[in-house]
Amino acid sequence: MDSHACIRASAYVYEGALGDNIDTDRIIPGKYTKTLDISLLASHVMEDLDPEFRYRFIPGSILVAGDNFGCGSSREQAPIALKAAGVSVIIARYFARIFFRNAINIGLPVLEVPHHAIAHGAILEVHLREGTVTDISAGVVYKATRMPKVMVDILAEGGLVPYLQKYGDYVL
Amino acid sequence: MGQTISEKILSAHAGYPVYQGEIAVVHVDGIMATDTTAPYAITAFREIVGKSGRKVWNPSRCALVIDHAAPAPTEKISNLHVMMREFAREQGCPLYDVGSGICHQIMVEEAFVRPGDVFVGADSHTCTYGGLGAFATGVGSTDLAAVMLTGKIWLKVPQTIRIEYTGTLPKGVTAKDLVLFTVGQLSISGATYQAIEYCGSALETLSLSSRMTIANMSAEMGAKTGIVHPTGLTLEFGLRYDWTPVLPDEDAEYVRRYSFDVSALQPQVAVPHSPDNVKDIREVEGTKITYAFIGSCVNARLEDLQQAAHILRGRHIHPNVRLLITPASKNVMLAAVQDGTMQTLLEAGATMTNAACGACVGAHLGIPGDGEVVISTANRNFKGRMGNPNAQIYLSSAAVVAASALTGAITHPAEFL
Ligand code: SF4
Secondary structure: OOOOOEEEEEEEEOOHHHHOOOEHHHHOOHHHOOOOOHHHHHHHOOOOOOOOHHHHOOOOOEEEOOOOEOEOOOOOHHHHHHHHOOOOEEEEOOEOHHHHHHHHHOOOOEEEOOOOOOOOOOEEEEEOOOOEEEEOOOOEEEEOOOOOHHHHHHHHHOOHHHHHHHHOOOOO | OOOOHHHHHHHHHHOOOOOOOOEEEEEOOEEEEEOOOHHHHHHHHHHHHOOOOOOOOOHHHEEEEOOOOOOOOOHHHHHHHHHHHHHHHHHOOOEEOOOOEOHHHHHHHOOOOOOOOEEEEEOHHHHHHHHHOOEEEEOOHHHHHHHHHHOEEEEEOOOEEEEEEEOOOOOOOOHHHHHHHHHHHHOOOOOOOOEEEEEOHHHOOOOHHHHHHHHHHHHHHOOOEEEEOOOOOOOOOOOOOOOOOOOOOOOOOOOEEEEEEOOOOOOEEEOOOOOOOEEEHHHHOOOEOOEEEEOOOOOOOHHHHHHHHHHHOOOOOOOOOEEEEOOOEHHHHHHHHHOOHHHHHHHOOEEEOOOOOHHHHOOOOOOOOOOOEEEEOOOOOOOOOOOOOOOEEEEOOHHHHHHHHHHOEOOOHHHHO
């Protein structure tokens, strides 16, 4: 992932009760997590919450949710499943702690935008390095919460594996 | 400037004083991964290392535990277990195989983690060791792979919420009720990115097992870690080592403070589908159940089994109910055999499984059917948590589960005490 990149795609939005506290059991149920086959993870992603997700979600789109996205377990299979299903970026009002780290570590961009009114289907332009989200459909620019530099660097390398391959250790 | 427990422990492991909000790289004392997280961690570790020949930084401090789907219910999962065994042998890491028990119980029982340590586990309930006064936090697989290699982790020093409990817990009301009540008050996101310190006179006489129960559910409030003040802490599980309590400074800075008097607390029940949907038992009494589960890292230690046995002694569970008991570890199981608890439970109609995560995570060992209502001692009741999105899961103490297994409906344990 080139962190200078700008990602332009449409928004797949969960709002209201459906959009808050989406837990890792809903993202990928525990019974499916014991596999290294990521296409299998992708085929069950979100199925208890949104059985239509894997048919309706257009790969490359941006997933948009409310508060506390990814709460619950530490399973990295949750962001991996979303990434494998073609999610290019996740925007939430805020994320659960472990999910946030995991997503960055596997090179899936996640942005916290505390206040937004992004509508389903809106065309968004995400600038990772600047941390901005432009809602082209609504003509609004949102500023994401600033990430620690180490996270920006990890994301810039495409995840923690390539980061450590390059640096061998954490560089603060 | 005064420091919280987290700031003190992290300072000692960073090598210089650190305070909330700062990003720091700290040395860790131990790490752990399970059969859900280790396969991805091993894969990431191998990718990072490549052909460089680098090894796990300190194999004796890196434990692997096969507990989430143990024994393996499918050949695919069995192959993942094989992968873990091979990695452990190759690197010289201790591996706790099928039947040993739940990772968190084992880490404490085996003195893998001690008071004042920094411990990183690839499981969200790693915070359980806060019951021992350690700074313990859950991470994902790739983060763990990085710690395997470096023996260090970067983190943001958290702000701390201080929760004080006064009074004395009434009879039949347990540490689980206290923490369920707390989750209900703070909500599932109430401590996101923050640490919790649990303190106060009501906690000072609690066993290590009960302290672990409380610290465990810090995860259900989104906390990075949850530490019970080690005041009054006595080691359990046959543990014997010297330790020094780490307590906060008088002038430590807290982001929020709560104070609860627990003297009138009633048993608490979390209703579907979120652990913070917490109600007083009086509001849900009489809800029919068909499946009762005593297990998981929050409540399957000897004291929980004893609590259940106390209620079930000389009685038999309701004909419409199956009671499944999955002890937290082999040692817990042995202790329950030795003191007669096991016999009491079996005679009352319970089914005993091997020590593991079991039904808690819905991989096998007791998946509920459609429309079934479960009363469980576990820590999560998210939709689909036990393997079936069409089941309803209620969370409570072992005492409430045992009483409910007797009547076939959610029941206040006082009736049987
Ligand atoms: S018992 Fe349940 S909550 Fe605890 S580690 Fe196992 S799966 Fe997770």
